[in-house]
Amino acid sequence: MDSKVRLHIAGPLGAGQDVELTRDQAHYLSGVMRLSPGDTLTVFDGVSGAWRATIDAASKRGGTLTCQEQTAAQRNPPDIWLIFAPIKKVRTDFIVEKATELGAARILPVQTRFTNSERIRRDRLQAHAVEAAEQCGGTFVPEVTDIAPLDRLLADWPADRALIFCDETLSDDPDWAEGGTGTALPPAPAAILIGPEGGFSSEERARLRALPFAHPIGLGPRILRADTAAVAALTLWQQARGDWT
Amino acid sequence: MDSKVRLHIAGPLGAGQDVELTRDQAHYLSGVMRLSPGDTLTVFDGVSGAWRATIDAASKRGGTLTCQEQTAAQRNPPDIWLIFAPIKKVRTDFIVEKATELGAARILPVQTRFTNSERIRRDRLQAHAVEAAEQCGGTFVPEVTDIAPLDRLLADWPADRALIFCDETLSDDPDWAEGGTGTALPPAPAAILIGPEGGFSSEERARLRALPFAHPIGLGPRILRADTAAVAALTLWQQARGDWT
Numbered sequence: 001m002d003s004k005v006r007l008h009i010a011g012p013l014g015a016g017q018d019v020e021l022t023r024d025q026a027h028y029l030s031g032v033m034r035l036s037p038g039d040t041l042t043v044f045d046g047v048s049g050a051w052r053a054t055i056d057a058a059s060k061r062g063g064t065l066t067c068q069e070q071t072a073a074q075r076n077p078p079d080i081w082l083i084f085a086p087i088k089k090v091r092t093d094f095i096v097e098k099a100t101e102l103g104a105a106r107i108l109p110v111q112t113r114f115t116n117s118e119r120i121r122r123d124r125l126q127a128h129a130v131e132a133a134e135q136c137g138g139t140f141v142p143e144v145t146d147i148a149p150l151d152r153l154l155a156d157w158p159a160d161r162a163l164i165f166c167d168e169t170l171s172d173d174p175d176w177a178e179g180g181t182g183t184a185l186p187p188a189p190a191a192i193l194i195g196p197e198g199g200f201s202s203e204e205r206a207r208l209r210a211l212p213f214a215h216p217i218g219l220g221p222r223i224l225r226a227d228t229a230a231v232a233a234l235t236l237w238q239q240a241r242g243d244w245t
Numbered sequence: 246m247d248s249k250v251r252l253h254i255a256g257p258l259g260a261g262q263d264v265e266l267t268r269d270q271a272h273y274l275s276g277v278m279r280l281s282p283g284d285t286l287t288v289f290d291g292v293s294g295a296w297r298a299t300i301d302a303a304s305k306r307g308g309t310l311t312c313q314e315q316t317a318a319q320r321n322p323p324d325i326w327l328i329f330a331p332i333k334k335v336r337t338d339f340i341v342e343k344a345t346e347l348g349a350a351r352i353l354p355v356q357t358r359f360t361n362s363e364r365i366r367r368d369r370l371q372a373h374a375v376e377a378a379e380q381c382g383g384t385f386v387p388e389v390t391d392i393a394p395l396d397r398l399l400a401d402w403p404a405d406r407a408l409i410f411c412d413e414t415l416s417d418d419p420d421w422a423e424g425g426t427g428t429a430l431p432p433a434p435a436a437i438l439i440g441p442e443g444g445f446s447s448e449e450r451a452r453l454r455a456l457p458f459a460h461p462i463g464l465g466p467r468i469l470r471a472d473t474a475a476v477a478a479l480t481l482w483q484q485a486r487g488d489w490t
Contacts, residue, residue, distance in 0.1 A: 136470070220488065222381050228347065235476070
């Protein structure tokens, strides 16, 4: 049975495999969760499913586990990326957490014309994705990439991947309104692109609309914050085209 | 044209109507937004649409506006309630903000068996709803009710309102799986019920499932946090049955 204490660790995992804990992990198990040698927890490495492990030793200086048996098969999300323009720190953290919970396969911060923040702490965002996977019972951790300018992202775009572009002006524009909301969402491989709080520039919007792989969608009659739009668009896609069946 | 500065004020609004500002509002306009007498902003009272107003006076001691002309008609959301068990402060705030953006008509904190927090600051949550409506360009502010025990809420339940009950165990239970996710969501009047982080108790779940007006739904194969579930369920409902068309 799956323990409530879940830890993402470096692989590989396998029956009888010894696992070295980082100091932080060992402190979390012994100091925060108050587990002792012999206690069990669930571990996963992102590719090998979930495993029951027993603690051999854990203190604030480090520790080791022994991997026992697999308790859940590896479950990867559908091939959906989330591309977003970083906003205020707490909302950026939130987007990474929610995208992980909602089964994004990859999280790509992007720099647009009106992006407030040009730098991100990629390692910190990746740690948020790990923590979200630990919390939500997942066995997969999406990669958080380094921030890239929108131009470069589009120049390198894989031809077979649909780009679902959340266009906050769509509900005002009758030419685009026939697309509706969440209807005719393209299947995987796909990516959802969310703009910054100031929206896309008119040049960016024109360029995005002209791309053959772009699918502009609207998200209802109210203006959504960027973090809300990310959760809403991922939800609609997972329900229509993903693994929510 | 609609100003980017938007303020929810006590009504009634009408052409030529003088409006007294609270100290906080006057300080926000003069001290934070750096507006001066003669500058314009958008005001709304929750029932009369959006109006252009000009500042007559604003300082940190108070101020007045004059309401000029209506710039947007009143737009009320569909009759969908969000009922949720309060969680950690920042996530509770977040749920209220997101429910307002996503067009909930009413927000009802509920106390369940495993609800961590038995008290809420209703006035603070209501202020969050107002701020979210100001930010998202809305003209409607959902009422945040006082927290009520689940039992009492169900005892007083209006017979014609469907209760969409997000059941985190649903994906594991073949008897309920045929309902699927987001399919066959009931139309308005409806309410979405999200449990606390610990889920519903088995007694609560059995009771909810037995209610003739209850519609259990699942939200995909990953465990969602309560705040994620609230946003996801509101999104699915708005797209299927609400005003996202």
